[in-house]
Amino acid sequence: MEWLAARTHDGAEPIGWGELRDFTLAGKSLPLKDRVKGIWKPAGFSAALSITTTYRPEGSERPYDDGVYDxxxxxxxxxxGTDPAEATNRALRAAMEQRVPLIWFVGVAKGLFQPHFPVYVVGEEPTAHQFLVSADAAALGGDSPFEEQLRRYADVTAKHRLFQGIFRSQVLRAYSERCAVCNLGHLPLLDAAHIIPDRDEQGIASVVNGMAMCKIHHAAFDSNLLGVRPDLVVQIRADLLHEIDGPMLRYGLQEMHGRPLMSVPRMRSLRPREDLLEKAWERFKAG
Structure with missing residues (x-):
């Protein structure tokens, strides 16, 4: 996990299958995930090391409905499958019994995975054929109401971080790691901006509710200083167009006014959803 953290900025960036396959420990090959199986228990291990959720393109269904919470x-x-005694199911159950940490790899593109770690298997629902996973709080013990609330808060926070990390990777990849507004291509300066904020019930963590933006344009978009029309043309708030405040305002915002987005996904299924853009555009005009 230390090796993985160093290569993914503590899980903020995705990692390719090639690197995961070529990992070695003490000079011996030790892939961190299986190429095909979702549950991976390397030879010689007493329990599973990692779990994987398969990537599926936007709009298509996954073979398993992983990640839901109740x-x-x-x-x-x-x-x-449905057999509790199947070998990989037993390996994941052993991880639960031994209380060992695992890595959860979520596919964000073909051969590219967003890692989340550590996670712990903390229970099982046999009738639903599924395990219960805590994203951070399994190590918190005790049964007091305060500790229960603390565990719940930690799990909600970690769940949010997990899905937002996946959202960021999918959006930036869809936009070829370039700002939609200005085409800046430096990854550390890019964000995945929500068209509709995630606190809104329509603010889904999906590529169609996101745009890759550099940090200045993301902040301007969230502050209603910059808007994107449903036809993907940038608009700058009227009062800013007449201000004089140095090159950043002039070149970074004012000169973007009236221009179409400079980077959009090639696949139409990954482009911003029109109804979400309409709602964000109304918010911009009202602001």
Missing amino acids: HDFLLRYKWN
Whole structure:
């Protein structure tokens, strides 16, 4: 996990299958995930090391509905099939019994995975053929109401971080790691901007509700200083167009006014959803 953290900025960036396959420990090959199986227990291990959720393009269904959470705020990971005694299911159950940390790889593109770690298997729902996964709080013990609330808060926070990390990777990849507004291509300066904020019930963590933006344009978009029309043309708030405040305002904002977005996904299914753009555009005009 230390090796993984160093290569993904503590899980903020995705990692390719090639690197995961070529990992070595003490001079011996030790892939961090299986190429095909969702639950991975390397030879010689007493329990699973990692779990994987398969990538599927926007609009297509996954073979397993991983990642959902219920009233208890715990994430769900599906069994392999329906047999509780199947080998990989037993390996994941052993991780639960031994209380060992795992890595959860979520596919964000073909051969590219967003890692989240550590996660812990903390329970099982046999009738639903799935395990319960805590994203951070399994090590918190005790049964007091305060500790229960603390565990719940930690799980909600970690769940949010998990899905926002996946959202960022998918959006930046869809936009070829360039700002939609100005085409800046320096990854550390790019964000995945929500068209509709995630606190809104329509603010889904999906590529169609996102645009890659550099940090200045993301902040301007969120502050209603910059808007994007449903036809993907940039508009700058009227009063800013007449200000004089140095080169950043002039070149970074004023000269973007009236220009079409400079970077959009090639696949139409990954482009901003029109109804979400309409709502954001109304918010900009009202602001």
